[in-house]
Amino acid sequence: MTNPLGSSTVAVSPLGLGAASIGNLYRAVPDDQAAATVAAAWDAGVRYFDTAPHYGLGLSEQRLGRGLAAYPRDAYALSTKVGRILVDDPDGTGDDLANGFAVPATRRRVWDFSAGGVRRSIGDSLARLGLDRIDIVLMHDPDESPDAEQALREAYPALDALRREGVIGAVGVGSKDPGVLARFATETDVDVLMIAGRYTLLEQPALDDVLPTCVKRGISVVNVGVFNSGLLAVEWPDETRPYEYGTAPAEVLARAQGIATACRRHGVTLPQAALAFAAAHPAVASVVVGAGKPGHIERSADWFAQPAPPAALWADLVAEGLLRPDAPVPA
Template sequence: MSLGLGCAQLGNLYQERTDDECAAIVDAAWDAGIRYFDTAPHYGLGLSERRLGAALAARPRDAYTVSTKVGRLLEPADEGGDDLADGFAVPRTHRRVWDFSRDGVRRSIEESLRRLGLDRIDIALLHDPEHRPDAALRYGFPALAELRAEGVVGSIGAGSKDAGMLARIVAECAPDVVMVAGRYTLLEQPAAAELLPACAAAGVGVLAAGVFNSGLLAEDKPREGLPYEYGAAPSALLRRAAELAEACAAHGTTLPSAAIAFAARHPAVAAVVVGADSAGQVRRNAALFAAPPPDALWPDLAERGLL
């Protein structure tokens, strides 16, 4: 079981960050022993990949694992304005174009390698294949398999918040790994019904991302204004998060600690991938990962009807 750093924030997720701030986030992760880093072209129109590559450039290549994604090509576009409609505070110099074709996947990986400054990708994932399911399964996954055979990428699979789509990929494509985002968390566990058992049976590694549900579980005491699914958290979920936090406090732990530990407890989960807005948050998350809540918390949450 390992802890990974989600790198959407390196692409200015929600707000601008300097190159130095982003380098400090990666440095803090490295110092905390984190060696898995997840990014995507989608994150900041390529900015996340460029910044991650720069931050890792002086590290021994065999000492870390990088995953990135395919499915959205970045086409130059002089549209003006910013990309905040898609969540990133960057100039809108490119537009995203869905493309799971063989040529599109190969081009995407080639461009990611250039932005990252790497000669290979350790893990390549179909990104949100539910948006183009037929193309992703018929063309995208075989294209990744070709690249794996050529040694350009290592493990292959898919990343999505659609647990049903990921279960279909496990059944039809035999991936090495899947990344499930926000669907196996302390707050909600739809991936537990079909996806995780299928992965365990098939020997497919699960990368559990979005374990804070976009931020709702990231603080000790949930409050109005915290995000869920990249928007304001609905009041019903905010109340549920508050009940979870109260139960955690009764066991001498915190909501974010339990959120990380819950995902890590499932035997199919190979890594928990957590984002961070600052170097301090990275250090906090690493400390929480290293000191999980007491075992008595889990049956208590079940008795309270919170799991």
């Protein structure tokens, strides 16, 4: 089963693989393990794969392209991103861990949402992926760019032109800033928004403006960061679990533990409930989870395939002030 993205011809599987981890996110991943992770995702039914030049200074794209080379090109959808150009830096020393990736710092990122930068970025990505087309191109974190307006002013029109030319299938934007997402949903004709960590079982700020606008305008959502960086990825979250790539504040941890307690009461694991909730909004076409090991994507796929949690769980969470009453829940 696949779900269409907006009014485009691109369709994605309900569960997708995020390829940041195979770009050596925080720690080195061997080549064979990266390949095995892509193969495990495929065997689990995943047919949507997301990457970006930012992930491992191009390593994620290279590894994902090699991993997908064994499969028919028309059998899957792939997204990558624009906004950060990779420039060779032969004088670079050390690693890229300051940006989160355990790779040699032989390249550096340059923000560029210009029309020329968009076309260059896509060309570079195609070469790293070893593909002749990219299904979905997303503007990556425009809110973090020194010139955030350039994404609206130049990058979107360039991508729209490529979409009309048939070079790419769908256009979107990815961000963790609901205000930025709502603006693109209102001011452009994007096919898809990638919402990062802003519509999860723990927090639902995207319900205020972003998701209602998507429903009204027929824009699809790819929901990522649904475990809140790992806090919701275990049955019992504790102070060792990351939140927003750092330490969870006491009140956030207490909320996560309250949700986990309710899940236990109803015979459901916290990550199972988190995935089910993340997919339940009618605008969500795919939930994307990251994995750097085959077992991680296999585990997520198993959670995702479980029957919907009982209605009483959601009712309890609402009654206990742990879930917004206006949030759609799984049937």
